[in-house]
Amino acid sequence: MKNNTIYIKNVVCGRCITTIQGILDNLDIPYDKVSLGEALLLRALSSEEKIQLATELKKSGFELLQSKNQRIINHIKSVLIGEVSNSTDQKKLSEILSEELHYEYSHITNLFTAAEGQSIQSYFNKLKIEKAKELLEYDELSISEIAYQLGFSTAAYLSTSFKKQTGITPSAYKKMQIKGRKGLDAV
Template sequence: MEEHKIHIKNVVCQRCIITVGDILDNLAIPYTEINLGEAILKRDLSISEKNKLGKEFEKVGFEIIQDRNERLINTIKSFLIEEVYSNDPSNEKLSSILTRELNYDYSHITHIFSESEGQSIQKFYNAIRIERVKELLNYDENSIAMIADTLGYSTPAYLSTSFKKATGFTPSEYKNMQIKDRINLDSV
């Protein structure tokens, strides 16, 4: 059976994946898999189905991506989010991972990403990591050293320095704040 992939903008978490599944189920569109930023359908969609799906996605802040470069950017973002939220992040260089996973030259990937997003892939990746650090600090279950290790920072001091540079607060100061300033991943 041939599979048909659709790329979906702003599908950045498990709840987003569940929402996409609910929408596909409600529209009786058969699928085999839903991942960050994409759904694999069992068949091609009619124009009417695409329009209905697009309208339903729009209601919850999603969008079907048609443009090739936009699909690549969405794939990069989804991959980076998965990497940051992985239980076993790679210690390999980001450029090597993306080149291997996406089968494109890194200079091509970074050029398209930077031109479209107004920031480098590394800057986006660092912003996602900082949001993950904030989340883990809010849970108050892990030490800074454990968080640094989990997210692939070389040392707790480097995590603290990066966090302060990005937020203006040390991790300890952030933990003690009454109001947390977390950002939705689709807004990074």
């Protein structure tokens, strides 16, 4: 079977995958598999189908990716969001990305920085702070436990990073009535 993979921006969770599957079903586009950032179709799309798909994806906050660099950037973001959401691996970020994308880390980081205007580490730290906000809102874990879960060496380092990015401490954030949290795909 010919590779009929399409790449989709902002597919970052299970609900996103379900939404993409629904869009493909509604447009009668047969697919084998939908995963983070991509869908393996069972056939090539006509020009008209591509336009329809792009339109429907846009309505739900997704976007078809065209260039190789866009696809790599999207893949990097998907891997990073996965790491923040399910961090059980204590490997270095550079190792994780190199293994996942099959590129040298220097290439990956240069590409990402040029496209996004920030380093991979800076983006990853922003993701971790957004995840920390989520965990603080749940109010089930202590700041030390959140720090450990997100890979910060200490609660103090989490607090310093949190304050640097948000202007307030995690404790102050926890007490706020109106929270300022973004979805990880919006970072």
